[in-house]
Amino acid sequence: MTIDALNATFAALADPTRRAILARLTRGDASVQELAEPFDMSLPAISKHLKVLERAGLVSRGRDAQRRPCRIEAAPLQEATEWMERYRRFWEGSFDRLDDYLREMKTKTSEKKNARKR
C-alpha cells in the first residue's frame, strides 16, 4: 500500500458520517437514496462523503445506471488495520511492562511487611 493510499484511508475514516456509511454497507449494497435515509442529510451532502470514500477505494459503485449501488471495498480497511497492528505489539508490550512493574511493587510491599513483622 502506498503512503498516499494510507493517507486517504485514514482521512476518509476521520468522519462519523463516513464511518456510519461503511457500517451500513457491511450489511449489503445500497443506493445513495437508501444510504441518505437514516441521516438527516441532503443527497448532495451524502454524495460528497461517498466521493471521499470512493477516492480512498473504500466504496465502489455498481454499473446499474439507475441505482449505481454502493459497495464497501474491504482491502484498504485491511491494509490500514495491518499498519495499526504493528503498534499492537507496542501497546501490548507496554501493558506487559506495566504488569511487570505492578508485580515488582507488590513483591516490594510484601517484603517490607515481612521485614516489619520480624
Add this chain to the structure above:
Amino acid sequence: MTIDALNATFAALADPTRRAILARLTRGDASVQELAEPFDMSLPAISKHLKVLERAGLVSRGRDAQRRPCRIEAAPLQEATEWMERYRRFWEGSFDRLDDYLREMKTKTSEKKNARKR
C-alpha cells in the same frame, strides 16, 4: 471512546510525517529536536504535527522543562484498531464467500469435464 476522539485519531494518522513520528516514538521517548532530525523539516513544522498528535491524545509531553520529551500513548491507537477490527469479520467473511464461490466454480468445471468424457 467518543466519536470526536475517533475522528481526531484517524485525522492524526492521515499524515505520513505524523505516522513516522509515532513509529519513531515506539522505540523510546524523544525531544522535538531528536524527532526533527530524520525529517527534512523545520522545528516549527514538527511542532505543529506534534500538536495534532497531542490533541488526539496519541502523544504526551514530559515535565522535564528543558527537553519536554514526547511519549507515544497507545490507548487511542488501541481504540481505533478496535473500531477497525469490527470490519475484520466483514472482510474475512467476504474472502470466505470468495473461497466458497471459487470452490463452487471448480466443482462445476470438473462436473462439465466429466460430463464431456461420458
